[in-house]
Amino acid sequence: MSASTEDEAVEPGLTEAFARLLGDYERHLVSERDLAPHTVRAYLGDVTSLLDHCSRLGIDEVTDLDLRTLRSWLARLQTTGRSRTTIARRATAARVFTAWLHRTGRLPTDPGAALGSPKKHKTLPPVLRPDEAEALIRSAADLADDGTPTGLRDVAMLELLYATGIRVGELVGLDIDDVDHERRVVRVFGKGRKERSVPYGTPAGRAVDRWLTAGRPALRIEGSGAALFLGVRGRRIDQRAVRELVHTRIADVPGAPDIGPHGLRHTAATHLLEGGADLRSVQELLGHASLATTQLYTHVTTDRLRRAYQQAHPRA
Numbered sequence: 001m002s003a004s005t006e007d008e009a010v011e012p013g014l015t016e017a018f019a020r021l022l023g024d025y026e027r028h029l030v031s032e033r034d035l036a037p038h039t040v041r042a043y044l045g046d047v048t049s050l051l052d053h054c055s056r057l058g059i060d061e062v063t064d065l066d067l068r069t070l071r072s073w074l075a076r077l078q079t080t081g082r083s084r085t086t087i088a089r090r091a092t093a094a095r096v097f098t099a100w101l102h103r104t105g106r107l108p109t110d111p112g113a114a115l116g117s118p119k120k121h122k123t124l125p126p127v128l129r130p131d132e133a134e135a136l137i138r139s140a141a142d143l144a145d146d147g148t149p150t151g152l153r154d155v156a157m158l159e160l161l162y163a164t165g166i167r168v169g170e171l172v173g174l175d176i177d178d179v180d181h182e183r184r185v186v187r188v189f190g191k192g193r194k195e196r197s198v199p200y201g202t203p204a205g206r207a208v209d210r211w212l213t214a215g216r217p218a219l220r221i222e223g224s225g226a227a228l229f230l231g232v233r234g235r236r237i238d239q240r241a242v243r244e245l246v247h248t249r250i251a252d253v254p255g256a257p258d259i260g261p262h263g264l265r266h267t268a269a270t271h272l273l274e275g276g277a278d279l280r281s282v283q284e285l286l287g288h289a290s291l292a293t294t295q296l297y298t299h300v301t302t303d304r305l306r307r308a309y310q311q312a313h314p315r316a
Contacts, residue, residue, distance in 0.1 A: 015060050018051045021106075028100060034193045036169070046093035049073070062101060067111040070094055074115075091115055126257035127267040133162055137203075139252040140245075152215030153229055153237075154245050156207040160186070161246075161261055163204035165268030165286050168239045168261035175226040179208060190287035198285055 014022065025047060029040045053073040054065060073094070077087050098112030128136065137158050144151030161171060170188045178187040184205050185197045200208075211229075221234030231237040243260045250256055257263070265286070272282050 014048070014051055015055060017060065017062070018055070021062055022048060022051065025097065025100065036191065039191070042089075043093050043096065046090050047097050049077075049090070050094055050097070062106055063108075065098070065101070065107065065111065067114055070098070070111055070115050126259055126263060127270045128253075128256055128259065128263070130271060132253050132256045133264075133267055133271070135253045136249055136256070137162065140249050147214060149215040149218040150232060152207075152211045153219075154249075156204075156211035156215075157229055157237075157242060157245065158249065158264075159204035159207040160200060161242075161264045162268055163200040164188075164198040165265045165272070166198060167265060167287075168242050170287075171261070172229060172237055172239055172242060174228040176212070176228050177226060179228065181205065181209065188287065194287065196284065196287050 022044065026040065026044055029035050029043055035043070050070070050073050053076060054060075054062075054069060057069065057072070059065065059069065070091075074087055074091060077090060082090075095112035095115055098107065098110050098115075101107040102110035137155065140151070140155045140158050144155045157171060160166070161168070164186060166186070166188050167190070170190055173189060174186065180186070180197075183199075184201070185199050187195065188198055189195055208228075216228075216230060219230045219232065219234050224230055224234050225236070227236035229237045231241055239261075246260050246264065247258060250258055259267070269282055269286055272285070273279070
């Protein structure tokens with residue numbers, strides 16, 4: 001078995017014991033944790049790198065995996081130029097792996113519990129101003145005035161992305177029955193197949209209703225199934241098509257940063273907080289497991305306040 005991550009291809013000749021162990025871990029990630037395929041690949045790539053490091057040190061039994069080995073693995077990554085973000089992610093993957101080893105009786109103790117990791121640099125994601133978000137959707141709506149199915153679909157997707165802050169993978173995974181038109185709530189299955197309900201506003205509701213009434217029937221084919229949004233061939237639309245849509249429409253908004261669907265998620269979260277929503281509510285709406293993730297957006301709003309203060313206060 002071989003696995004890789006986006007920043008380091010790992011093709012080691014693992015021992016038979018390590019290969020079996022990796023197979024068991026993959027089954028755990030897929031069957032028990034129900035993680036998305038790209039998340040499984042990332043975890044496996046990180047663990048494969050760790051096991052390859054063990055082999056280089058002459059360790060061929062997982063029972064010999066200790067804290068010193070974990071630290072030397074991270075140190076080697078640092079010397080090869082890996083970023084702080086990558087090393088922090090690798091440390092997290094190692095902690096998840098050793099916790100599983102300990103829980104399943106493969107290790108008497110959990111060495112990863114004492115493993116530290118460098119703090120990731122917090123970057124402020126680019127977001128749209130409210131007027132830019134409105135211009136984005138208006139540009140798509142202008143093109144949809146002729147009532148073409150794809151035009152109606154694009155407006156509905158943009159409205160829903162901005163209204164709910166859901167991930168692009170969550171958007172394309174929606175089925176028709178996931179939309180509660182009366183309560184204006186959409187049911188979303190997020191990371192780890194965790195279900196949550198996210199409200200949306202009247203404009204998004206109108207756009208989705210129009211798509212379902214006048215757009216989707218024109219694209220629907222026998223194999224469309226229950227997918228809410230369809231591509232031009234009648235199948236469930238894919239993430240790449242949604243990303244291309246957002247980048248194309250953003251280009252029509254003068255001065256707006258070039259963002260993708262995740263940028264619209266950042267934008268929705270920022271506008272909610274700037275509008276007075278509390279952090280816990282935004283956390284639940286976005287489906288964040290940790291409040292610390294949601295707090296990133298408070299840095300965005302604080303940064304905007306600081307700029308406004310510096311521009312407006314005479315003694316700034």
